[in-house]
Amino acid sequence: MKKIIAAIDALHFSDEQVEAFKYIAREAESPLTVVCLDDIVSELTPMGTMYPGGYAYNYEQITAESRAALEFQRDKNLKQLHEICDGSNVDIKVRETAGVPAEKVVEESRFADLLLIGNSTSFATLYDTDPPRFVKDLLAEAECPVMVLPEVMSPVKEIIFSYNGTFSSMYAIRQFTELFPGYADMPVKVVYVAENNNKVMPWEPQLREYLDMHYDTVEYIILNGEPATEFLALLIHRKDCIVTYGAYGRSGVSRFFHRSDADNILRTVNIPVFITHP
Structure with a gap:
């Protein structure tokens, strides 16, 4: 068996993305660890770039309502993720983590045989490149092989x-x-x-x-x-x-x-x- 990890955005992921991760784990005949990345602070800060002068942000300036809404969405998504994984024929662990997403995943990759990421995974708040900067950073910096998966996975022939x-x-x-x-x-x-x-x-x-x-x-x-x-x-x-x-x-x-x-x-x-x- 190999150690396979998959990185997802706890606020933005789809059932199809998780199914793609499960498919690859089955093909490798290995268990899967899903690393859920929580970057709520970045989600709450894009307004600072919309004004010429900008404004500094910190936890005190983030509205309690907005943060609570994102935390509710994250918790709902994580519950959904656990339901998908618990009913799977693949041995899956779900690990929750917070911090700078790319840095966290690179750390995890040091102790993995393969890293799986979706081709559209992005933590950008307003705009991003194609492929997303997050994906490109991991491809260059990951300390294990990386497989970038499409949103919908077709059987490999x-x-x-x-x-x-x-x-x-x-x-x-x-x-x-x-x-x-x-x-x-x-x-x-x-x-x-x-x-x-x-x-x-x-x-x-x-x-x-x-x-x-x-x-x-x-x-x-x-x-x-x-x-x-x-x-x-x-x-x-x-x-x-x-x-x-x-x-x-x-x-x-x-x-x-x-x-x-x-x-x-x-x-x-x-x-x-x-x-x-x-």
């Missing part, structure tokens, strides 16, 4: 390993393989986008030897063109696969794994994206 011969891309493949041994009979595609006119997949004999020991059916695909564009075209209409990436937001890696490329995938496609870095 294929694994797609993005590969370019770098240590980071192979590291992501190995991490995924260790986490999901039950996918041995799942069809696998290894996708390499030719870089620098190199139309030969790097270290292909060694890669084949490794994957043949873990998967029954593996197909190797070489694409030509700009890596991010080609990969997006391959995935844009898919809903039934998982794709792996390596080295999100880290320096010294191939352009195929630049942060902006992974962001484009997260922004556009509706599939689980597995990202990790050494």
Whole structure:
């Protein structure tokens, strides 16, 4: 078994999001710990940015009515979450925590094998980026592999390993393989986008030897063109696969794994994206 944690906003989550987390835990044949993040103070402060002069806020300035309403909503959501989890065929623990959401999740990830987050999870009060800043921060800073899930999860029918011969891309493949041994009979595609006119997949004999020991059916695909564009075209209409990436937001890696490329995938496609870095 592996330790899998899932991060949710205690004030904003859906039944479908929780079901997606449960699906991945079942696929990994592991229990699930749901970390409920409480950031009520941030929810109550956006008005301070709406006036030119702004105003300082503290607990005394937050209206008791607004805080009480958010606490009521949080407690209602947590009760709903416990009901969903208690009736599950997955071993689930619910852990409540307060503080800066990204910092709390990074701390939790230090002691986890896999972190699950929804692709729209955001703690921004007025506006946010796409993907949300919270998601991007976790992808860069988490201390375990991260899988970003769509709002509605479709059954997985294929694994797609993005590969370019770098240590980071192979590291992501190995991490995924260790986490999901039950996918041995799942069809696998290894996708390499030719870089620098190199139309030969790097270290292909060694890669084949490794994957043949873990998967029954593996197909190797070489694409030509700009890596991010080609990969997006391959995935844009898919809903039934998982794709792996390596080295999100880290320096010294191939352009195929630049942060902006992974962001484009997260922004556009509706599939689980597995990202990790050494």
